[in-house]
Amino acid sequence: MSALIRMRLAGFLRTGRAVAPLLAGLITLGILYGGGRAQPAEAYGVSAVVLFPVLAWQTKILLDVEPDVQRRLAQVTVGVARERLAGLLAAAVAALVTVAVALLFPWLVGGVSGPVDPGDRSIPVGLALGLWAHLLVVPAAVALGALASRASVGGAGYGVAVLALGGVGAVVLGLTGSVAPWLAPPIMAAARTTGGEAAALTLLGLSGWALAWSGAVVGGYLWRRRAQG
Amino acid sequence: MRLENVWLRYHRRGPWVLQGIDVRIGPGEVAIVLGRNGVGKSTLLQVAAGVLRPGRGRVSGRPARVGWVPERFPADQPFTVARYLTGMARVAGLGRAAADEAVTSWIDRLGLSAFRSVRLPELSKGTAQKVGLAQAMLRPPGLLVLDEPWEGLDATTRELVPELIAEVLAADGSVLVSDHRGETVRLPAARRWLVADGSLAEETSSTDETIAVVEVAVPAARVAGTVARLRAEGHQVLRVRSDAATAVPQGGPAEPLPAAGAAPPAEPPISVTGQPEAADAAVEPAAGEAR
Secondary structure: OHHHHHHHHHHHHHOOOOHHHHHHHHHHHHHHHHOOOEOHHHHHHHHHHHHHHHHHHHHHHHHHHOOHHHHHHHHHHHOHHHHHHHHHHHHHHHHHHHHHHHHHHHHHHOOEOOOOOOOOOOHHHHHHHHHHHHHHHHHHHHHHHHHOOHHHHOOHHHHHHHHHHHHHHHHHOOOOOOOOHHHOOOHHHHHHHHHOOOOHHHHHHHHHHHHHHHHHHHHHHHHHHHHHO | OEEEEEEEOOOOOOOOOEEEEEEEOOOOOEEEEEOOOOOOHHHHHHHHHOOOOOOEEEEEOOOOOEEEEOOOOOOOOOOEHHHHHHHHHHHOOOOHHHHHHHHHHHHHHOOOHHHOOOEHHHOOHHHHHHHHHHHHHOOOOOEEEEEOOOOOOOHHHHHHHHHHHHHHHHOOOEEEEEOOOOHHHHOOOOEEEEEEOOEEEEEOOOOOOOOEEEEEOOOHHHHHHHHHHHHHOOOEEEEEOOOHHHOOOOOOOOOOOOOOOOOOOOOOOEEEEEOOOOOOOOOOOOOOOOO
């Protein structure tokens, strides 16, 4: 299966389709960090939120690069389950690379600062919380991007609609006081947590929530793939 | 392998493309899937290969290794021929050395050496089809599914397809092949599955008829008359196509059809099948094609 993951990543990179989401991510991060310096945990919390739609879009592009017939050839060769899993893992690898860039970016442009007041978090703690916030976003974004992929929804229009709905929904439903926050991945809640109190139980709860949401959406993706044939 | 009461439709409220297909193919057997355009030949092949999942029924006993040659090879990929085939060999589970060896072997055998470093989108249709053949054979398949494998291939490679099929059969594999060009007369021992209205019926030969395909060239102006005459004589005209390369020059021989024993044109425009006993001088069984 690793060979199929490599082949899909190679296709994604060689077509040059990887450039667009990466540029979008860099521009977004540039705007985010252009406003001034912030402490790592707080900055990374917001960075994870803005990366969510970018990573979902990147996933959709990665999965859509492969022609439908080639995807079926891979399915015949490695089996249905491995073909599906290879696509998701390839997208996760690409997302992790983007996350690494996002974590490094503020240090290159001077967008983060160390602790100022006595109660501020240390840089390692801030980095750890930032890493957690970004890793929380990866499975959710990969799941949403997969659900929006051509193999899942068919037409390009539906895919864009799923992406837009998912991206906007994650922010709107994640606002404080939302009537149905569980309908969205907890990226907004994670941002609030990194900027405020970050109790271990809260981190654990949000991680479980993100995984459950991602699992449900991946389930939808697999169901759609099954229906699409 | 057996398709057990297989039903399939592409959309929930769409028409059933396959309806209650129940058929079995054993090791060492080849079956030709025949039928008009759009009756579900490719669908049946994709169900057999494991590309499509039946809406009802099931496929049992499918060999672990399946080689599938799609009707159109997906050439819109950013790889060279060698890199793509190596990638597919690795995906199929071959180690690096074995993958390189298999790729080199099939590139040589299918005459792809000159295209080794050519990117897939730059290939002609026929060359891309060869790559499609190669990827299916990189690991000897227990089931080889060929969807119109002769489409776009040159004469040399067309002859190679039956060889590949024979090799799979010799290794106790099974082969399913669809064809609308009449090329499957090259597979004399094949079973014949006729797909129509979503159902499948196996054709059984009532007599030990010997069939041959003869390709003849005629001046374009006389095509209609020639086709009509051949049909009237009981021959089956498989296809008519124009081919400038074989056009009869001005003042050239006026014979619409070559005499028996005459050298066949390189790319003749009419393919005809018929029983040799019933054939006149215009429709002789071709060497190596008669059975």
